[in-house]
Amino acid sequence: MAQLVIDNITKAFGAVEVLTDISLQIGDGEFLVLVGPSGCGKSTLLNLIAGLESITSGELLIGESVVNDLSPKNRDIAMVFQSYALYPSMTVRQNITFGMDVRGVPKVEQREKVQEVADLLQIGQLLNRRPAQLSGGQRQRVAIGRALVRDPKLFLFDEPLSNLDAKLRVEMRTEIKQLHQRLGTTIVYVTHDQIEAMTLATKIAVMNGGVIQQFGTPQDIYDNPTNVFVAEFIGSPPMNIFPGKVCSDGNSAEIQTKKSGNVVLELDRCEARDMIAPGQEILVGVRPEAFSNQAPLGAEGNVQTVDLIIDVVEPTGPDDLVIIELGGKEVVARLEPQSCAPETVSTLLIDKTKLALFDADTERNLLQS
Amino acid sequence: MISRILIYASLIVLAVIFLLPLWVLIITSLKDLDEIYAGGIMDLPQNPSLQAWARAWGTVCVGLNCTGLKAFYANTFMMAIPSVFLSTFFGAILGYILIKWRFKNSELVFGLILFGAFMPFQAILIPVSQTLSYMGVRDPVLSLIIIHTTYGIPFTTLFFRNYYVTFPDELVNAALIDGAGFFRIFFKILLPVSTPIIVVAVIFQFTGIWNDFLFGVSFASGKDVPVTVALNNIVNVTTGRKQYDLDMAAAVLAALPTLLVYIVAGKYFLRGLTAGSVKG
Numbered sequence: 001m002a003q004l005v006i007d008n009i010t011k012a013f014g015a016v017e018v019l020t021d022i023s024l025q026i027g028d029g030e031f032l033v034l035v036g037p038s039g040c041g042k043s044t045l046l047n048l049i050a051g052l053e054s055i056t057s058g059e060l061l062i063g064e065s066v067v068n069d070l071s072p073k074n075r076d077i078a079m080v081f082q083s084y085a086l087y088p089s090m091t092v093r094q095n096i097t098f099g100m101d102v103r104g105v106p107k108v109e110q111r112e113k114v115q116e117v118a119d120l121l122q123i124g125q126l127l128n129r130r131p132a133q134l135s136g137g138q139r140q141r142v143a144i145g146r147a148l149v150r151d152p153k154l155f156l157f158d159e160p161l162s163n164l165d166a167k168l169r170v171e172m173r174t175e176i177k178q179l180h181q182r183l184g185t186t187i188v189y190v191t192h193d194q195i196e197a198m199t200l201a202t203k204i205a206v207m208n209g210g211v212i213q214q215f216g217t218p219q220d221i222y223d224n225p226t227n228v229f230v231a232e233f234i235g236s237p238p239m240n241i242f243p244g245k246v247c248s249d250g251n252s253a254e255i256q257t258k259k260s261g262n263v264v265l266e267l268d269r270c271e272a273r274d275m276i277a278p279g280q281e282i283l284v285g286v287r288p289e290a291f292s293n294q295a296p297l298g299a300e301g302n303v304q305t306v307d308l309i310i311d312v313v314e315p316t317g318p319d320d321l322v323i324i325e326l327g328g329k330e331v332v333a334r335l336e337p338q339s340c341a342p343e344t345v346s347t348l349l350i351d352k353t354k355l356a357l358f359d360a361d362t363e364r365n366l367l368q369s
Numbered sequence: 370m371i372s373r374i375l376i377y378a379s380l381i382v383l384a385v386i387f388l389l390p391l392w393v394l395i396i397t398s399l400k401d402l403d404e405i406y407a408g409g410i411m412d413l414p415q416n417p418s419l420q421a422w423a424r425a426w427g428t429v430c431v432g433l434n435c436t437g438l439k440a441f442y443a444n445t446f447m448m449a450i451p452s453v454f455l456s457t458f459f460g461a462i463l464g465y466i467l468i469k470w471r472f473k474n475s476e477l478v479f480g481l482i483l484f485g486a487f488m489p490f491q492a493i494l495i496p497v498s499q500t501l502s503y504m505g506v507r508d509p510v511l512s513l514i515i516i517h518t519t520y521g522i523p524f525t526t527l528f529f530r531n532y533y534v535t536f537p538d539e540l541v542n543a544a545l546i547d548g549a550g551f552f553r554i555f556f557k558i559l560l561p562v563s564t565p566i567i568v569v570a571v572i573f574q575f576t577g578i579w580n581d582f583l584f585g586v587s588f589a590s591g592k593d594v595p596v597t598v599a600l601n602n603i604v605n606v607t608t609g610r611k612q613y614d615l616d617m618a619a620a621v622l623a624a625l626p627t628l629l630v631y632i633v634a635g636k637y638f639l640r641g642l643t644a645g646s647v648k649g
């Protein structure tokens with residue numbers, strides 16, 4: 001039973017501050033994903049939680065107690081490392097039992113535990129091999145097994161799937177999700193892959209430059225990104241962002257395009273419509289799936305049509321990714337397959353309720369300011 | 370093809386040049402004295418005999434002790450084995466600390482340790498002997514063990530530190546989370562994968578200590594001197610005709626252990642020297 005509370009944590013290496021005022025809280029059994037570009041401080045935050053690095057300021061609670069000064073072994077955590085960190089000179093079995101040996105768990109109990117995780121992770125036939133004789137996926141399973149025998153309060157995963165090929169990654173993702181559903185242990189999971197974040201998490205913290213940009217449920221982050229960074233980081237393809245200017249009626253925005261003339265987007269169903277003033281420069285955000293060229297996309301009043309020239313069509317199978325230009329930016333629309341051709345004019349429907357508006361200067365979502 | 374031939378030809382020429390002294394040493398040791406004085410240095414022995422070798426090993430007089438080199442072999446082994454073991458062990462521990470338990474100024478400390486590797490031995494002879502007498506150490510074997518261990522540590526520390534740089538921190542972190550402490554991490558996790566660099570350190574230390582003359586001649590005397598000093602005494606203190614056959618046999622005998630070490634473990638030595646630079 002463990003919640004995790006990170007209260008105003010800052011981490012500096014010498015004079016360099018790599019984490020600034022990190023605060024978040026998850027309840028028992030939640031799956032927190034830390035996601036962000038390389039170098040944003042995800043691993044550092046995870047190492048702080050593990051106790052492998054010291055906290056410069058702020059407080060860290062696992063369960064009910066402050067663990068700032070507790071050594072890693074006393075935090076009741078288990079960690080799976082990016083490189084798996086299997087002990088090279090030991091067999092799989094010895095890797096799994098090493099921690100139990102240190103803690104003086106009786107041999108009989110050790111054997112039971114090994115059997116248990118070996119069955120769960122299907123590594124029974126690998127127990128006498130050394131790490132060098134295992135494939136990437138098998139190593140990863142062993143690394144998870146080593147963590148599982150601990151039965152900890154908190155699991156920490158540092159990019160455990162990043163070394164795997166695409167197919168195996170998807171498989172292991174599902175396995176990790178199933179594992180979490182079965183065990184119900186609290187998990188903190190680091191990745192820079194937003195799809196992993198979306199599929200696994202109950203809560204996501206999007207980080208950039210040592211700061212949490214947004215913390216919330218995956219759906220919330222997807223639907224209401226707090227700023228352009230989050231909007232462009234989450235989603236595949238990500239949200240389209242392009243500049244526009246609020247028209248004199250204060251209820252629509254004019255977008256300049258090179259080929260299709262000026263386009264007027266109606267903002268009357270947009271949640272942020274009260275936050276804008278005529279003449280204001282804004283950034284408009286539209287998810288690819290908010291476009292369509294097939295009626296109906298939603299209730300009558302929520303849809304507007306625009307005529308746009310198609311630049312490129314990229315078929316993916318289930319749908320076509322169609323690239324158009326708006327406000328000087330490439331905009332991707334997800335449309336029915338084979339529904340339009342490049343270099344032609346197409347009438348696109350836009351779901352007006354799905355438009356997000358951002359301040360042109362601060363890049364913050366207008367709803368948040 | 371031409372370039373292959375050229376490469377092999379030059380390698381063979383170089384090998385011959387380097388092996389020539391050893392060759393002369395060996396054939397001379399097999400000749401008898403008259404033949405040596407009569408013939409050319411490169412002539413093959415007429416009636417090869419191991420008689421000079423037997424004398425060098427078993428009966429030749431070194432100073433007052435007519436026991437041959439074999440007694441001095443024992444002297445050298447007695448100081449070399451503990452010194453090699455201790456300096457390798459401490460180098461491994463220090464390298465481990467300097468890399469995996471970094472502390473404030475640990476790089477500076479490493480720099481200072483390295484400084485010891487560039488210290489000319491002659492410069493520290495007197496301070497060392499003063500320190501040893503201050504410590505109350507009189508025993509020549511113990512003195513030499515202390516000196517060789519101390520002066521080996523900078524080198525072995527360098528070897529192990531550079532080897533452990535490539536050892537992933539994540540493994541140490543994983544062991545920390547598993548609850549392992551300083552020594553358990555060292556003995557259970559790092560040491561089992563350190564064989565290549567242990568071989569390097571052992572060979573380097575063993576040959577260095579075996580071949581040492583300066584400390585041996587300074588801190589031991591009489592029947593306690595190491596084999597290098599004994600060899601010197603054999604070669605230098607002869608009356609009458611210089612006994613080249615005996616000198617040559619003794620020289621080869623004195624060099625034999627280090628030669629053997631290179632022949633047996635040479636390929637591990639090369640492998641270990643390059644192990645740090647190429648990952649995996």
Ligand SMILES: Nc1ncnc2c1ncn2[C@@H]1O[C@H](COP(=O)(O)OP(=O)(O)OP(=O)(O)O)[C@@H](O)[C@H]1O
Pocket residue numbers: 013016018036037038039040041042043044045192
């Ligand atoms: N020991 C250290 N000393 C100084 N700076 C460090 C140290 N460890 C990490 N950093 C810096 O802190 C920042 C965050 O590093 P961190 O490893 O947490 O990034 P990350 O988000 O995990 O990146 P990645 O996705 O590439 O793993 C980086 O700019 C890094 O250079």
Ligand SMILES: [Mg+2]
Pocket residue numbers: 042043044
């Ligand atoms: Mg990282």
